[in-house]
Amino acid sequence: MERRKKVLLALDRLCRSKVPKDQMEVGCTAEEVARAAGIARSNASGDLNYLVREGLAVKFPGRPVRFVTRQYWEESKARNGREETGNLAIQEIEMNPFTSLVGWNLSLKVAVEQARAALLYPPHGLHTLLIGPTGSGKTLFARTMFRYAQTLGRVTGQAQLVSFNCADYAHNPQLLMSQLFGHVKGAFTGANQEKPGLVDAAHRSILFLDEIHRLPPEGQEMLFYLMDNGQYRRLGETGSYRSCITLVIGATTADPHSSLLATFYRRFPVVINIPALAERPLAERLLLLKQLLAGESRQIGRPLKVTADAIRALLLYDCPGNIGQLFNDIRLTCARAFLDAISKGANEIVITITSLPPHVRPRSAAEENYLQELAGLVLEEEWYIEPDKAGVTGTCHVPDLYTLLDKEREANGVDGIKSEAQWKRARQVLEEYYHRYLKETVQDWKNARLRLARLVGQDVVVLAQEAVKIAREDLPGQVDTNTFLALALHLNACRQRLKTGQEIINPYLEEIAKEYPREMEVARKVMALIEKRLNLALPPDEAGFLAMLFRTGKQGKEPVGEPVGVVVMAHGSRTATSMAEVANKLVGTSAALALDIPLEGEPQQWLIEATRVVRQADRGRGVLLLVDMEPLISWGEIIAKRTGLKIHILDNVTTAMVIEAVRKASRFPLHELVAEIGRYHYPEEYWPLEGQGNKIIVATCLTGEGTARRIKAMIREWLGAREEINIVTVNMNGQVTDSGMGWQALKGKGKLVAVIGSVDLKIPDVPFISLEEWLLGQGRQRLQELLQLPAREQDITPQELEAVLAQYLRFLEPGKMLNLCSQITRQLSQSLGRRLLPHHKINLIVHLSCLVERLQAGEQGSFWPGEEEIKRRYPREWLAVAEALAGLEKNFNITIPAGEIAFVVQFLQET
Incomplete structure (x- = not known):
């Protein structure tokens, strides 16, 4: 705590003694505070963030991040004559309107921090440009910025957000500028009287200009004069300038470098990127669905019931128009379901898969693309949304x-x-x-x-x-x-x-x-x-x-309530009974019930008896039927309809299966119990492997189909023509894709060398190589050692490396980063006369790509110990790295810290 006090005092002294170099500079960097406090920069950075969380300091995201003490900030506000609102608790979620935005602390986190910094900047905030595709939510983001400005007292109490879409009058530049700045009488044909513009209305408020790239060049020049000097003239006016204090927020779907004047673009110190819907995680899209559907329920005034298949389709379909299209598609869906409810005389509106527009219907390819994200989501069986409640609610009282x-x-x-x-x-x-x-x-x-x-x-x-x-x-x-x-x-x-x-x-x-x-x-x-x-x-x-x-x-797993019911049904006088008795005796329970079916018995009579036994076995968690022959499988559906119970059937029952089922019945729900029993007891059958050797590599993914098969193809391409090595695909439940058998069946067919993929099967004494390790090169080296293959180096394909970067990068385009960083590795190899091995190239490309993204997001580069010593010992290498990284700095308008150059130099020395 003493060190944090020291950091706080050092920050306060710096704030009061420092003279800003220009209007954009406010506060102190972590490096400046570290020098003043006499501590390491990494420690200062951590302590400053702690002070922000405690409300003792204010943080301004940017490059670099800057800090001021809360006390200094409050005093600065008072000096600037602004009204004290008491609502500047930056870290209190309840007072922050941005928390109403889905993704405010995930995909929109950087955007929110930039917006808050822009609005907090004294004396009137910083002009801001929002960039994003159509329908991504730029207008909603601008409105939220206005609400936040209200909580800060940036706008007067009765002020409104002044919005204008520049595309509405793009065909008539003169009329557009008249709407924006107003005009005097006689300014143009038809201007019979003087008229104020939107700029007048935006005095001491915020002016939001959508599609700002449609503003003509002369309009851009007039606007940046207003932004610079707080003065403007109405169209046709030649006298003195009028005054207006306003914050301009622009929004565009176009590339600002090509669609805006360079002089105008520079007037926006803060540029915020709003991501497309496809770039946001599925978890956020799920919340958006709930939010939009809850809004429609309130609008209609009726409850909505949404089926599971409709939820899944809305979650996964391709939505190029982003949130705007999603909103329109949901509204059309609700309208269809509303008409259906009216025709049936029902109050409740039920949204099923048939209620959706044709282009929203599920696509198997779309689901394949999101398998990993879906595995991490919790999807309800259905949603029930009431108009007088906030979204989908649920209750559970658990002592903490x-x-x-x-x-x-x-x-x-x-x-x-x-x-x-x-x-x-x-x-x-x-x-x-x-x-x-x-x-x-x-x-x-x-x-x-x-x-x-x-x-x-x-x-x-x-x-x-x-x-x-x-x-x-x-x-x-x-x-x-x-x-x-x-x-x-x-x-x-x-x-x-x-x-x-x-x-x-x-x-x-x-x-x-x-x-x-x-x-x-x-x-x-x-x-x-x-x-x-x-x-x-x-x-x-x-x-x-x-x-x-x-x-x-x-x-391990503890009992989770009453056990799943277990019923053994087999033909013969005591076949089922003997298996159930052995299992119950060994496990010490009476959970397994038996039904012996005579070969000459009447099927309908025994079906009735089977229904009775199933009802008796059920304890509220479903029933597992273990049967000896395939004909009895058809009874499951009939019994389920008659009883309304959840039932699952496994055939070819053995005593071992019954023992396993009884032992685990109280520890697993029905569907997991089936997976546990089924994976070890598939009927033995012959199934050939593709090669003739005794070495087996297992490729895994969630389904054993898409990703696992691609991994198999990559391994096969890497191995070449080696028939002594077999490659088998297996899903997350341990089932071999080609046969449906458990992986244990592979033991009798050869030696398991390694498991490679996205799912670790936890096979004893068999090493697991993750997909990431394989793509980055370390995994190939490990497999090479396990297979005792001669040493070699093989470059990863550009497509594979681009796929790796896509997993790491949040908003940068992987293909572009791959090209730029590959040029850097080639330049370093040439200038230093040193050959970089493939896996070293890959590690460097991934590191540099992530570094650029962190710096663009306003985060600080890493501190690297012994920076000065590295620069002194390796001056030629330092200069080569600095020159190579200059291209990244120019392309992305960033400054790469010396600590990152030190890291790359040391990395090259160790390769």
Whole structure:
């Protein structure tokens, strides 16, 4: 804390003593504060961001990011004579109108930070240009900027946003300029009297000009005179200038470099890119759908019911017109469903797949493109939206971990010194939260995973997915589906607790860190992700709670309520009964019920008996039927219709299958139980491999089809004509695509060398190579060693490398970055007389591409230790790297910090 105080004092001194070089410069950089405080720049940057979160400093995004103290900022406001509003709590979400925008803290995060900085800049804000495709939401973003300006007191109380679309009068430049600036009598034919323009109305407010590129050159010149000097003349006026204090926000779909005068474009210090709908994550599109549908429900005044297939189609269809087209398509869909409801005399409007316009119907190719994102989403079976409620809602009352531990702490008086018994009891509380309360949650809250987004919000769901992914990589076999559910609930409780000002105290932090060091390390990684995504400052104690959540997952799946019903049906006098008895006896239960069907029996009579046994077996979670012959499979649909129960059937039953089903019936829901039993018990059959050798490589993806087959083709191309090596595609459930059998069947056909792809099957003693490792080159080197192939180097194809960049880059075009960065690697090879190996080239290209994107987004470059020493030891290499990177600086109008040059120089020395 002493260091943070030191940083705050240094920042305040700098703010009061520094003389800005120009109007664009406000505040101090982290590097300046670091020098003044005598600490490392990385530490200063972290401390400054902490002070912003605590409300003690104000942050201005840009290149570089700048800071001022809150006190200095408030004093500056008062000196400039602006009205105090008390609403400048920048970090308080409730006072920030930008939080109403879907994606404000994800895809629009950089845009929102730029907009806030533009509006906060003294004395009247900075003129801003919004760039984005048609329908991307530029007008809505401009309106939100106006609302934010109102909370800051930037505009007068009764002022309105003055909007004008320059395309409306583009065919008549004179009339366009008259609308904008007004005219005097006789200015042109038909100007019979003087008329004020929109600029007059925008005095002490904001002027929003849509399609600003349609403004004629003379209009652009008149406007930039207004922007520079706060003065203008009406059309035809020759006398003195009129005064107007206004902030101009322009919006364009065109390239501003080619459509605007260079002198006019430079008048916009802040340029904000609004992403297209296709560039935003599916999680945001899902929230947009809910928001738009809720708006239509309020407009119509009737409840909407949206089926699952309609939700999926609206989520995945190609929407080139972006949010504007999505809104129109939803409105047309609601109109069709509304007419259908009227014809049926129903109050509720039901939107099904047939309600959608033809171009919105589902496409299998579209779903293939989004498989990985879909895997991370929580899609409800259907939506029910009422006009008098805000969107789709759901309820679930789960005690949070903090409350439970607080009660335990108060009951036992734990503060400083803790006994072994108290720590033991605390561990029990933590484990009970994970197991018992989670179990009750699933029991009382049907389809808990599907409704999770309604309870905690889609942003928390996505964050929990990412956190679980991190934990799975570092704690293999220790994180399961229940961990995801518990983590999502816990993150929501964490956010609510901090927002309401409650402390997070974990008195057992030392004990947790001592006993579970690996889990603590993962918890700290996850904390960094949470702080970035939710814009929260988490105390160190939170790491202890997260570590225990990851630790409790190690025990494996716990019972999640009443078991799935298990019914064994087989022909013969005691065939089914004997299998069920063996299973029940071994597992110590009576869960499996049996039905022996005589070969000479009447089918209809035994179908009735089978229906009775299924009803008896059901405990509210469905029934698994294990049958001996294929004819009995047809009974499943009949029994399901008669009973209304969820039923699944597996044939070719064996005693081992029954034992496995009974053992896992209380630990898995029906669909997961089927996958668990089915993957190990497919009927044995002969299926040939493509090669004749005894080495097998497994290529994986979620479905075992699209990505896995492409990986297989890449591996085969890399290996060449090697028939002794087989390549097999497998899906996320461990099923071999070509045969439907479990991967275990491969053991009898050869040696499993490696698993390569997007899904780690966790096969013991078989190394996993991720798709990213394979594409970046390290994976090929590992496979080469595993197969004991002679050493060689093979370049990755441009298409593969472009696919890698697409995974890393948020808004830059991967193809363009690949070309520019490839030129840099060639230039460095020539100037330094050094051959870069393919995987070194790839790493450098990925690093430079991500660096450019970070700098364009206003983030700072990395600090690299020993920067001066590297520059002194390698002057020729330093000059070569600086010259090579100059092209990137020129292309993107950025400044690459010396620390990044130092990194590249050292990287080249180590290759």
